[in-house]
Amino acid sequence: MAIPFEVKAQHVMITGASSGIGLAFAHAFAQLGANLVLVARSEQVLLNICKELNERYAINAVAIAADLSQIGASERVYTQACDLGLTPMVLVNNAGFATYGRFEQLPLDRQYDEVMLNCMAVVEMTHHALPAMIKNQQGAIINVASTAAFQPDPYMAIYGATKAFVLSFSEALWAENLDKGVRVLALCPGSTDTAFFEVVNAKEASVGKRMSAEAVVNIALNALDRNQSYVITGCLNWLLGQLYRFLPRAMTLKIAKKILSPQ
Numbered sequence: 001m002a003i004p005f006e007v008k009a010q011h012v013m014i015t016g017a018s019s020g021i022g023l024a025f026a027h028a029f030a031q032l033g034a035n036l037v038l039v040a041r042s043e044q045v046l047l048n049i050c051k052e053l054n055e056r057y058a059i060n061a062v063a064i065a066a067d068l069s070q071i072g073a074s075e076r077v078y079t080q081a082c083d084l085g086l087t088p089m090v091l092v093n094n095a096g097f098a099t100y101g102r103f104e105q106l107p108l109d110r111q112y113d114e115v116m117l118n119c120m121a122v123v124e125m126t127h128h129a130l131p132a133m134i135k136n137q138q139g140a141i142i143n144v145a146s147t148a149a150f151q152p153d154p155y156m157a158i159y160g161a162t163k164a165f166v167l168s169f170s171e172a173l174w175a176e177n178l179d180k181g182v183r184v185l186a187l188c189p190g191s192t193d194t195a196f197f198e199v200v201n202a203k204e205a206s207v208g209k210r211m212s213a214e215a216v217v218n219i220a221l222n223a224l225d226r227n228q229s230y231v232i233t234g235c236l237n238w239l240l241g242q243l244y245r246f247l248p249r250a251m252t253l254k255i256a257k258k259i260l261s262p263q
């Protein structure tokens with residue numbers, strides 16, 4: 001596992017750190033000696049994780065419980081972290097979820113929360129965190145997108161659109177910050193073995209073999225070290241992610257519909 005700069009005793013903020021990919025990021029950065037600010041809704045789960053990480057890695061991990069789909073939550077979390085002297089040098093915008101089904105049949109408020117968490121929380125956190133990183137000429141932002149970002153996703157229309165947003169947003173910021181000492185990476189995992197699939201509650205959303213969250217994080221940190229603007233996890237996922245470049249859009253869309261259609 002490589003990382004482009006020393007994070008020992010620096011602060012790393014990870015959203016969605018109570019399980020899955022976020023939790024794997026927490027372990028990876030703790031192993032590197034970073035102090036952590038872990039954010040999710042499940043306060044007690046976060047507190048238990050902090051206790052375990054603090055004991056195991058002799059770091060300082062703190063929990064901030066928040067529902068990041070709510071307006072103003074990101075600002076409150078970021079301010080609280082800074083007030084504790086934990087201004088992040090690395091920000092991992094990982095919290096997110098998906099819905100599955102025909103767009104008009106899924107509850108609008110659930111899909112609204114999906115947009116707010118997957119997109120607006122990423123925008124707000126990044127807007128808060130970036131100025132200090134630029135000032136210090138050092139820092140990194142990892143935004144967790146998805147292979148769903150590379151084509152529209154029938155039956156996961158909002159999810160695919162939010163992840164396309166995250167990918168585009170992240171790549172633009174990667175370019176804007178090339179000479180600022182700040183790295184921005186869009187992490188695009190394929191199916192990963194996490195609670196994500198319990199939340200989405202549709203077997204159709206799981207495409208191909210699932211990778212472990214630890215392997216995904218390892219790929220992300222190596223990509224950050226190489227200063228890539230985005231990374232897709234796994235060769236097959238990478239190949240699928242290239243389809244849109246070579247096939248007509250309508251054909252890519254029909255393939256995506258075939259893969260994601262209700263079984």
Ligand SMILES: NC(=O)c1ccc[n+]([C@@H]2O[C@H](COP(=O)([O-])OP(=O)(O)OC[C@H]3O[C@@H](n4cnc5c(N)ncnc54)[C@H](OP(=O)(O)O)[C@@H]3O)[C@@H](O)[C@H]2O)c1
Nearest residue numbers: 016018019020021040041042068096146191192194195196
């Ligand atoms: N697993 C996959 O196959 C896969 C593939 C591609 C991309 N991704 C992306 O990877 C990211 C992490 O997902 P995961 O696979 O690790 O799933 P996960 O195990 O379900 O983790 C999701 C995390 O987000 C947190 N979260 C959910 N809603 C939240 C809210 N409103 N406010 C704050 N935190 C919230 C959850 O904690 P609480 O419930 O405690 O709030 C949890 O820590 C997501 O952005 C997902 O879209 C996953």
